[in-house]
Amino acid sequence: MFRRFCRVKAIAVAMVPLALASCSATETVSFANDVKPVLDQYCLECHQPGGAGFEASGLDMSSYQGIMKGTRNGPMVIAGDSMGSNLLVLMEGRADPSIKMPHGGAIEVPASEIQTIKAWIDQGAQNN
Numbered sequence: 001m002f003r004r005f006c007r008v009k010a011i012a013v014a015m016v017p018l019a020l021a022s023c024s025a026t027e028t029v030s031f032a033n034d035v036k037p038v039l040d041q042y043c044l045e046c047h048q049p050g051g052a053g054f055e056a057s058g059l060d061m062s063s064y065q066g067i068m069k070g071t072r073n074g075p076m077v078i079a080g081d082s083m084g085s086n087l088l089v090l091m092e093g094r095a096d097p098s099i100k101m102p103h104g105g106a107i108e109v110p111a112s113e114i115q116t117i118k119a120w121i122d123q124g125a126q127n128n
């Protein structure tokens, strides 16, 4: 009896993020107007030629092309797959917290901004 209750509860909790994701997916996110300003504010300082993040990983976030090109380890944005995109894995702290982005831990990207980037990736990561 108790085990069964737990299972139902776990399913209900798991569905909350799904519901949120499908809400935010109804509006089309623009790379130029919605995504780039967030990345410029929180990431660009280190992720352009001369910055620590660019020097260490090769990730140049000064342009759409640079963002889609990714790093020496491969693409960081996989169009349509926010769960598998390392850019988001790192922003959400799903990898080791020591490599959460922005690097250093002083600044946090607000959850609403992360949702915007997530929706943009899930909508196909277009240069729109």
Ligand code: HEC
Residues within 6 Å of the ligand: 039, 042, 043, 044, 045, 046, 047, 052, 053, 054, 056, 057, 059, 071, 072, 073, 076, 086, 087, 090, 091, 098, 099, 101, 102, 103, 104, 109
């Ligand atoms: C204070 C500097 C700094 C800021 C700001 C910063 N990064 Fe980084 N980033 C780094 C460094 C340094 C690395 C190299 C990996 C490491 O040392 O952890 C890196 C690596 C990465 C990588 C590549 C990981 C890999 O597997 O090659 C991604 C993706 C990334 N950053 C995304 C972001 C995003 C998205 C933001 C903004 C939300 C951001 N970074 C902000 C410094 C920074």
